Amino acid sequence: MKISKFILTLVFFISLSVGAQTGQKGTFVQGEKTFLLNGKPFIVRAGEIHFPRIPREYWEHRIQMCKAMGMNTICIYLFWNFHEQQPDKFDFTGQKDVAEFVRLVQKNGMYCIVRPGPYACAEWDMGGLPWWLLKKKDIQVRTNADPYFMERAIKYLQHVGKELAPLQIQNGGNIIMVQVENEYGSFGKDASYMTQVRDAIRSAGFDKVQLFRCDWNSNFFNYELDDVYTALNFGAGSNIEQQFKKYSEVHPNAPQMCSEYWTGWFDHWGRAHETRSIDSFIGSLKDMLDRKISFSLYMAHGGTSFGQWGGANSPPYSSMVASYDYNAPINEAGQPTDKFYAVRELLKNYLNPGETIPEPPVNYPVISIPKITFKESAPLFENLPKAISSSNIKPMEDFDQGWGRILYRTNLPECSTPFKLKITNVHDWANIYVNGKLIGNLDRRKDENTINMPAVKKGDVLDILVDANGRVNYGKEIIDRKGITEKVEIQLASNSVNLTNWNVYNFPVEYDFQKKLKFKTGKANGPAWHRATFNLNKVGDTYIDMSTWGKGMVWVNGYNIGRYWKIGPQQTLFMPGCWLKKGQNEIIILDLETPKEAQISGVTVPVLDKIMVDESLLHRKKGETLDLSSEVPSATGSFAAGQGWKEVIFSKTLEGQYFCLEAVTPQNPKDNGATVAEIELIGSDGQLIPRTQWKMVYADSEEVMSGNHSAEKIYDQQESTIWSTSRSGDKISYPHQVVVDMGQNYKIKGFKYLPRTDKSSTGNIKLYNFYIKTNSFLIKK
Numbered sequence: 036m037k038i039s040k041f042i043l044t045l046v047f048f049i050s051l052s053v054g055a056q057t058g059q060k061g062t063f064v065q066g067e068k069t070f071l072l073n074g075k076p077f078i079v080r081a082g083e084i085h086f087p088r089i090p091r092e093y094w095e096h097r098i099q100m101c102k103a104m105g106m107n108t109i110c111i112y113l114f115w116n117f118h119e120q121q122p123d124k125f126d127f128t129g130q131k132d133v134a135e136f137v138r139l140v141q142k143n144g145m146y147c148i149v150r151p152g153p154y155a156c157a158e159w160d161m162g163g164l165p166w167w168l169l170k171k172k173d174i175q176v177r178t179n180a181d182p183y184f185m186e187r188a189i190k191y192l193q194h195v196g197k198e199l200a201p202l203q204i205q206n207g208g209n210i211i212m213v214q215v216e217n218e219y220g221s222f223g224k225d226a227s228y229m230t231q232v233r234d235a236i237r238s239a240g241f242d243k244v245q246l247f248r249c250d251w252n253s254n255f256f257n258y259e260l261d262d263v264y265t266a267l268n269f270g271a272g273s274n275i276e277q278q279f280k281k282y283s284e285v286h287p288n289a290p291q292m293c294s295e296y297w298t299g300w301f302d303h304w305g306r307a308h309e310t311r312s313i314d315s316f317i318g319s320l321k322d323m324l325d326r327k328i329s330f331s332l333y334m335a336h337g338g339t340s341f342g343q344w345g346g347a348n349s350p351p352y353s354s355m356v357a358s359y360d361y362n363a364p365i366n367e368a369g370q371p372t373d374k375f376y377a378v379r380e381l382l383k384n385y386l387n388p389g390e391t392i393p394e395p396p397v398n399y400p401v402i403s404i405p406k407i408t409f410k411e412s413a414p415l416f417e418n419l420p421k422a423i424s425s426s427n428i429k430p431m432e433d434f435d436q437g438w439g440r441i442l443y444r445t446n447l448p449e450c451s452t453p454f455k456l457k458i459t460n461v462h463d464w465a466n467i468y469v470n471g472k473l474i475g476n477l478d479r480r481k482d483e484n485t486i487n488m489p490a491v492k493k494g495d496v497l498d499i500l501v502d503a504n505g506r507v508n509y510g511k512e513i514i515d516r517k518g519i520t521e522k523v524e525i526q527l528a529s530n531s532v533n534l535t536n537w538n539v540y541n542f543p544v545e546y547d548f549q550k551k552l553k554f555k556t557g558k559a560n561g562p563a564w565h566r567a568t569f570n571l572n573k574v575g576d577t578y579i580d581m582s583t584w585g586k587g588m589v590w591v592n593g594y595n596i597g598r599y600w601k602i603g604p605q606q607t608l609f610m611p612g613c614w615l616k617k618g619q620n621e622i623i624i625l626d627l628e629t630p631k632e633a634q635i636s637g638v639t640v641p642v643l644d645k646i647m648v649d650e651s652l653l654h655r656k657k658g659e660t661l662d663l664s665s666e667v668p669s670a671t672g673s674f675a676a677g678q679g680w681k682e683v684i685f686s687k688t689l690e691g692q693y694f695c696l697e698a699v700t701p702q703n704p705k706d707n708g709a710t711v712a713e714i715e716l717i718g719s720d721g722q723l724i725p726r727t728q729w730k731m732v733y734a735d736s737e738e739v740m741s742g743n744h745s746a747e748k749i750y751d752q753q754e755s756t757i758w759s760t761s762r763s764g765d766k767i768s769y770p771h772q773v774v775v776d777m778g779q780n781y782k783i784k785g786f787k788y789l790p791r792t793d794k795s796s797t798g799n800i801k802l803y804n805f806y807i808k809t810n811s812f813l814i815k816k
Contacts, residue, residue, distance in 0.1 A: 056144040061204045063211035063245055065264045069290045070329060078327055079292060081108035081148055082335025086136040087117050088359055089338045091129065092613035093369060095139050096396055100365050101335050102143055103395040104375055105382030109140045110148040110331045112155045114163035115191050122167055125194045134198045141209035148331065150214040151195045153188040158301045158346045158355045161515065162508035166437040169516050176513060179228045189235045200240025213241045215263055220254030221752065229260050249294040251754060252278050253680060256285055266294035270755040272315030272793035275322040277678050293323060295333035297755060299362025303353040305480060307743040308604040308644035310362045313377050315793060324385045336369065337361030339609050342595035343438035343544045346508030350729055351747050352479045354463065354504035356605040357597030358643055367609050367641065368576050370398050399612060402575035404637025411566045412559035413552040416471060422538040431503060431518035434539055441518045442500045442540040448532065449493040455526040457485045461501060462517045466627060468498040481651055500562060502627055510752050511727050546593040549623050562627045574615040577637035578607035585628025592620055602649065606642040654734040654746045661733055661772050662813040668804040674788060676702050684785040688719050691807035692780045698771040699802040708760040709771040710798030713789040714749045719782035726750045728778030733814055735772050736760035746773050757791045759798060774812050783807060
């Protein structure tokens with residue numbers, strides 16, 4: 036009898052995999068404290084990978100790598116703007132053939148979770164929303180208050196349904212869950228919008244599969260969505276009991292699932308490389324496994340944001356690098372890391388009877404490429420496309436351009452003395468020229484919009500070359516038009532002059548544009564394309580070393596492999612071997628500066644952590660000290676120990692534009708440093724004060740070398756990132772202070788403080804002072 040039961044159990048668990056592979060019709064539903072696959076309890080062990088971030092030739096390899104790590108399911112996003120780059124021109128072929136990707140998952144005996152949006156986030160340009168929505172001046176997104184947005188979103192979802200609805204498990208496919216929108220609780224509370232998206236997904240053909248939505252433990256209760264399962268998202272090192280504490284109260288009989296367990300984090304240009312330790316990551320994963328909690332590793336393999344697809348965060352504006360390595364268990368080139376083997380070894384202890392983990396597939400070869408010198412160039416100002424006339428400044432989208440660079444040109448009036456040029460607003464980085472001579476540049480990351488100009492004569496030519504980086508992919512600032520969004524003014528002592536009568540030149544990212552440029556032998560100074568050819572006897576993956584170049588984009592054999600920027604931390608670009616060829620290959624580099632050396636090589640190890648620290652981005656200049664000696668705290672008190680939001684309500688309503696949080700003592704007397712995950716202020720009406728215009732004025736200390744823990748992390752709307760005082764250099768001791776400009780006066784009745792959300796309590800604050808003023812605090816130089 037014991038042998039028979041064992042055989043039956045073995046047959047059952049083998050049938051789970053066989054069912055995914057053979058196309059037998061099945062079921063997957065939310066049951067009583069467990070998911071039920073074909074009526075039997077099932078723990079989802081998913082790994083998230085994004086097919087647009089992986090060359091199609093490597094899709095199956097990455098799927099097999101996830102299976103070899105112990106996953107039984109693959110989780111994927113679809114990005115609306117990837118499939119509909121122009122209105123009504125849908126593309127689900129080639130690299131965009133999501134149905135083929137899902138079939139490959141099934142071929143390898145795995146299930147699939149689909150997250151179609153319409154909004155995704157994922158550090159992807161505009162969170163997956165298409166740029167052409169921005170041609171509508173009053174566009175609203177992620178709301179049914181804008182009929183145009185809903186009409187377009189529903190149309191997109193219908194096309195997704197045509198591709199994927201036949202692959203639901205109930206139809207013999209392997210799709211077991213489909214997500215409704217994404218992390219909406221951190222954006223809004225409108226249940227009617229989410230209901231309409233849910234209904235649109237159902238009407239698109241996903242009428243059988245288990246629907247779900249995901250949010251954070253701090254906001255999943257912001258709205259209700261009937262007949263849709265709720266999952267939570269959180270990061271490596273989280274306290275699992277704390278994460279599900281309120282969830283268990285609200286949904287006591289629901290299965291528990293972390294639909295995004297963040298294995299690492301993403302990198303920003305000009306900020307330190309992000310990592311998450313194996314110990315903290317594995318510890319919380321083991322805790323979930325012990326509690327029979329389903330999970331999806333975000334990311335199992337990050338891949339690369341090729342071309343223009345990397346997004347940005349705001350506030351403050353900060354764009355993402357091309358690499359989406361994510362410090363994930365499977366690295367950018369698809370190779371296993373120590374984190375991969377740690378997951379694999381852990382999961383061997385939690386397999387079902389008869390279940391085994393296969394060996395990893397063979398890695399693709401990695402090659403080096405000897406130094407290549409560029410001998411041809413195409414100067415940008417000698418390769419201007421046809422001009423478009425416009426009386427007033429308009430953003431890039433108004434000229435039917437989605438990504439790339441755009442040049443605005445006009446003639447200046449006479450200014451006999453030096454003046455200031457104010458641009459409202461630069462999105463995202465601009466070189467300013469007069470008669471072809473570079474005057475300087477403006478960088479949105481630094482909130483720069485004004486530049487000192489020399490005296491000019493009437494008719495002198497003003498050129499403003501704007502480089503669009505990623506569109507904001509998260510939060511309320513996702514309406515992020517590119518180029519120059521409003522106006523350009525000459526600021527004189529007595530008045531301002533709005534400049535008009537512009538010629539506009541578009542430089543798109545598509546290879547068809549780059550290949551038609553007029554190259555000539557010789558080097559070029561200033562913005563230019565540089566072209567070279569190189570021969571290979573064998574092909575393999577490699578990393579293009581861009582460390583001697585400035586800022587721009589690279590095309591190899593017609594493939595746009597992404598943006599680069601000398602500020603780091605990424606200094607190499609992943610070049611898939613499947614896009615190289617034996618014999619002659621072509622590389623074109625657009626550099627908006629002048630490279631130190633017009634040459635590249637292919638190296639075998641990526642450089643993702645070499646940063647050029649910009650002291651202008653620090654929030655305490657050398658010699659500065661905050662003087663609070665004449666200030667009286669608006670509130671003082673003590674935060675309770677432990678995790679979760681701490682709320683403080685004042686004895687009376689206060690008013691001000693600037694606030695200072697002073698950490699007076701730590702929870703642990705041995706701590707010298709302070710950490711904060713988030714700060715929110717509560718208005719007199721009980722609503723949270725918007726943080727989109729907040730600016731960090733001062734921070735006594737911040738860690739920007741060994742980690743990306745700068746002070747603005749306290750309002751970046753990401754609960755898993757923290758401000759941390761410096762861990763190196765001079766001795767750091769309490770008290771610690773941050774000062775924030777909210778952009779305008781607000782009436783405030785309290786504030787909320789969130790300590791770090793991982794298992795560590797290092798730097799958590801105990802005693803505090805809180806100050807609020809209508810004018811700024813005194814900072815001594």
